[in-house]
Amino acid sequence: MTILDCTLRDGGYYTSWDFNSEIVDAYVKAMNALPIDYLELGYRNKPQKEYQGKFGYCPISVIDHISELSKKKLAIMLNEKSTIPEDLKVLLEPIMGKVEMIRLAVDPKNLDRAISLAKLVKELGFEVAFNMMYMSNWQQFEGLIPRLANMNGIIDVFNMVDSYGGITPDKVNEIFFEVKKHVSCKIGFHGHNNLQLGLINTITAIECGVDSVDATVLGMGRGAGNLNLELLLTYMNKHDGLSVNFNELGEVITAFTPLMEKYRWGTILPYMISGANSFPQKEVMDWVSNRVYSFNSIVRALDNRVDKKEDNAKFPLLEVSHKYSQVLVVGGGNSVIEHFDAIKEFLKKGSNTAIVFSTARQAKPFINICSPQYFCLVGNEGHRLTANVGKDFFKGVCVLPPYPRTMGTEVPSYATESTFELEKVSFVDEFKDSVTTIALELAMNLTDGIIFMVGYDGYPGNVLSEKEVALAYENKTIFQAFQALKGSKLKSLTPSLYKDLDIVSIYQFI
Numbered sequence: 001m002t003i004l005d006c007t008l009r010d011g012g013y014y015t016s017w018d019f020n021s022e023i024v025d026a027y028v029k030a031m032n033a034l035p036i037d038y039l040e041l042g043y044r045n046k047p048q049k050e051y052q053g054k055f056g057y058c059p060i061s062v063i064d065h066i067s068e069l070s071k072k073k074l075a076i077m078l079n080e081k082s083t084i085p086e087d088l089k090v091l092l093e094p095i096m097g098k099v100e101m102i103r104l105a106v107d108p109k110n111l112d113r114a115i116s117l118a119k120l121v122k123e124l125g126f127e128v129a130f131n132m133m134y135m136s137n138w139q140q141f142e143g144l145i146p147r148l149a150n151m152n153g154i155i156d157v158f159n160m161v162d163s164y165g166g167i168t169p170d171k172v173n174e175i176f177f178e179v180k181k182h183v184s185c186k187i188g189f190h191g192h193n194n195l196q197l198g199l200i201n202t203i204t205a206i207e208c209g210v211d212s213v214d215a216t217v218l219g220m221g222r223g224a225g226n227l228n229l230e231l232l233l234t235y236m237n238k239h240d241g242l243s244v245n246f247n248e249l250g251e252v253i254t255a256f257t258p259l260m261e262k263y264r265w266g267t268i269l270p271y272m273i274s275g276a277n278s279f280p281q282k283e284v285m286d287w288v289s290n291r292v293y294s295f296n297s298i299v300r301a302l303d304n305r306v307d308k309k310e311d312n313a314k315f316p317l318l319e320v321s322h323k324y325s326q327v328l329v330v331g332g333g334n335s336v337i338e339h340f341d342a343i344k345e346f347l348k349k350g351s352n353t354a355i356v357f358s359t360a361r362q363a364k365p366f367i368n369i370c371s372p373q374y375f376c377l378v379g380n381e382g383h384r385l386t387a388n389v390g391k392d393f394f395k396g397v398c399v400l401p402p403y404p405r406t407m408g409t410e411v412p413s414y415a416t417e418s419t420f421e422l423e424k425v426s427f428v429d430e431f432k433d434s435v436t437t438i439a440l441e442l443a444m445n446l447t448d449g450i451i452f453m454v455g456y457d458g459y460p461g462n463v464l465s466e467k468e469v470a471l472a473y474e475n476k477t478i479f480q481a482f483q484a485l486k487g488s489k490l491k492s493l494t495p496s497l498y499k500d501l502d503i504v505s506i507y508q509f510i
Contacts (some may be wrong), residue, residue, distance in 0.1 A: 001206065002211065003229075004040055005036050005215060005216060007229070012043075016056070017054065017056035029248075030255075035233070037073060041055060044076050060095065078103070081110060101127040101128070104118060104128070106132050108133070112147075129155065130158050135163065136162060159212065164192065164277075180209075188214065190214040192223070194224040194274060215231075223271050269298075300410060301408050310404035313411065315400060315409075317423050323449075328356070330358065331453065331456040333455040333494070333496075335457050336365075337365070345510040354447070373396035374398075376398075376438040427485045428478055454492065454494045490502065491504050
């Protein structure tokens with residue numbers, strides 16, 4: 001049985017396929033001393049829209065450098081869905097003699113097309129492997145497993161890929177022996193760890209008689225990650241007597257630990273649910289990294305998928321019977337507290353002013369304010385409303401984004417009779433589920449007059465977190481879209497670092 005390590009390829013989903021040279025060199029050095037047969041370096045891709053680093057393209061210089069260091073066979077992956085026969089001259093001919101194996105990521109529905117592509121790859125002199133995705137859903141593809149016989153004589157290794165991390169050991173056993181009836185090539189297994197079954201599934205596959213298994217250092221890989229290489233080797237050392245240099249294994253773990261501390265891959269509740277229900281990890285991975293989406297909202301969205309619902313709740317459309325003279329949009333910045341007395345005076349003087357809370361973070365001081373109050377329920381704002389206002393003091397109106405909502409709908413029970421949804425978002429194409437987008441769309445529904453802002457402070461300092469950078473860009477985009485629609489900037493009554501707001505002092509109004 002052979003072991004293939006695909007850390008640089010599968011782990012690239014977290015780093016955009018960039019790994020610094022020190023980590024790569026330490027990785028190759030350790031792999032040379034460990035019982036690993038193949039190193040999968042990454043992808044050979046045509047130009048992509050999104051950024052991908054060196055291991056997303058594996059240029060010749062990178063392959064040559066690793067070839068000089070490595071004593072192991074090298075593998076490269078192609079995405080079958082985005083590769084046509086005409087691409088092989090550019091993608092593969094330059095690496096002939098440098099890379100031993102080409103692995104094709106294959107969607108089951110494209111099996112016949114993938115076999116045709118594999119023939120051409122084989123003719124170039126490479127070993128060819130299929131990584132057949134979506135193992136837990138193969139039963140949905142009628143006649144799939146018998147048709148695998150069409151690979152015979154072409155494919156060297158057929159890898160069963162648990163893309164969703166939702167397969168169980170009994171299914172590994174069942175599917176392996178069914179596949180074995182129809183194929184003459186070697187069979188491999190590639191597990192994901194959504195349900196923490198990566199090791200037991202791989203052990204089951206080994207006991208069944210697979211010829212190849214995949215793993216990654218520290219389990220680094222898309223979403224919940226893969227089977228940990230160090231776990232597999234430790235098990236095989238104890239169970240099968242496999243010789244393992246634990247000093248070198250410790251060295252490569254040390255090299256990758258800073259990446260794990262930064263990206264924090266591994267299974268969490270949303271990945272567990274997506275794995276159990278065979279949902280794609282990429283979308284869940286995007287949700288998990290989104291600062292707006294709480295675990296509750298992600299779980300709710302996944303539950304809606306299970307139930308095949310667009311959304312779990314629908315509310316009446318907001319109807320505005322009369323317009324207010326002006327609207328004050330309240331953000332979550334500390335300037336709301338610092339200037340609250342002035343805000344209170346401002347609201348007294350503007351008797352026909354509505355308050356729109358883009359977030360309920362600073363809503364508590366407004367409990368005794370008589371002005372009409374509207375709360376935007378996006379993301380985790382239902383919980384925040386309860387924490388900062390609560391059932392006993394709630395006297396406003398809740399407003400939701402248009403139906404259906406990506407992450408489903410959560411409204412506190414005490415507010416359901418006072419909750420409405422917007423018909424549409426009209427002024428911006430991006431960030432349609434941003435609290436700021438919904439607040440401004442609501443404000444435009446409520447007034448034909450001026451929309452003032454408070455609590456949009458921005459982020460001081462030269463070093464910002466990724467979430468702060470993302471939020472700053474998001475708000476800037478929204479403010480610019482509003483200005484393009486209205487022909488003038490939004491007015492902030494409290495200090496702000498956003499250059500796309502027109503800063504005016506609240507004190508001039510009181």
